[in-house]
Amino acid sequence: MKILDSVAPLAESHDGFILDIWGVLHDGERPYPGVPEALAELRARGRRIVLLSNAPRRSWTVQAALEEMGLGAGLFDGIVTSGEVAWTLLRDRTHPFFAKLGTRAFHIGPERDLSVIEGLDIALATAAGEADFVLNTGPDFAHGRQSTAPYMPMLEAAAAARLPMVCTNPDRAVMVGGQRLICAGAFADRYLELGGEVMEIGKPDPMVYETVLAALDLPPSRIVAIGDTPHTDLAGAAAIGVDAVWALTGLAGDNLGPDPSPTLLDAEAAREGVAPMAALRSLRW
Incomplete structure (x- = not known):
């Protein structure tokens, strides 16, 4: 090559x-x-x-982060994120998978990713048994960002409740400052192993x-x-x-x-x- x-x-x-x-x-x-x-x-x-x-967030949040790094909007013509596409699908409900979802989401991920449901008729459930679907945006800081193990009780509870999962980042891992961290796709893999249904949005x-x-x-x-x-x-x-x-x-x-x-x-x-x-x-x- x-x-x-x-x-x-x-x-x-x-x-x-x-x-x-x-x-x-x-x-x-x-x-x-x-x-x-x-x-x-x-x-x-x-x-x-x-x-x-x-990125499991809307495009405007990624653009703001790039601007903080000195990569302003003048350096490119546009940004599309998997989070933005997921937001559109959750809003429109025309895709067959999204048409069947309810309005109560059990979120696995950090609060910063909730732009993916901003302005939509979706409420967050505190427990899997109270939800209609899983919104998987990746690891949070409280449970750690290097292993899926701390998240298994949440994934197992969601699988037991037979909740479909929306995965807004198909990546399995990412490098951040030289450190390898897991992404939402790693949770999707575990959920499939548990027999769960997953829709991955992204490349x-x-x-x-x-x-x-x-x-x-x-x-x-x-x-x-x-x-x-x-x-x-x-x-x-x-x-x-x-x-x-x-x-x-x-x-x-x-x-x-x-x-x-x-x-x-x-x-x-x-x-x-x-x-x-x-x-x-x-x-x-």
Whole structure:
């Protein structure tokens, strides 16, 4: 697999960029070196950029966090999050899975993620037995962010009550400040093992790309998606027929080491069932 040291060659071959956020733009605490400059260079050359994240919160909350890191709205054309898509589905109730849900949610996740139900006719239940469905947005600080074990009593109670689960972040893990933390997708895996029903909202489901592709308004052959996770970012790109580039920061850096060989990357891509056009050491110009 070809390994790129700069995003510049991609700016020659592509007009639209779908960029993951955590693991590509920043490490959960600060931007990776060169990211603001790379985004500015892409924008200066007229390239269209939409950020697509499996964040379990609405897009406006992610934009606010990026601005605090110095990544202002002028560096991209828009943001789409899995939380925003979930909010729309919970509001409209036209999707068959969401049409059958009630209005009482048993929330597993931190309070900061509740923007995903803001302004909706959904009340929070304090116990699984009082709820109509599980709203899974990921780990909270009280129960810890490194293991699913402390959450098993909640998951078991929800499964016993036969509650369907809405998982607003299919990621299994994320790197934050060099530390590997679990995400909502890890709970979804445990819930499936318990016999529960799960609807995951986010990459790689083509549904979450609809708004992104509409915003880019470009032929698929002129679009490239850059992400650090094969089963979400790279698989999602393949599902919608656009080129994929494997960012070697974030989870890729943690899984494969700081300087993986082309041979290792090819083997890992084959194991994951993806075929990125190249790898990128980091998003820099």
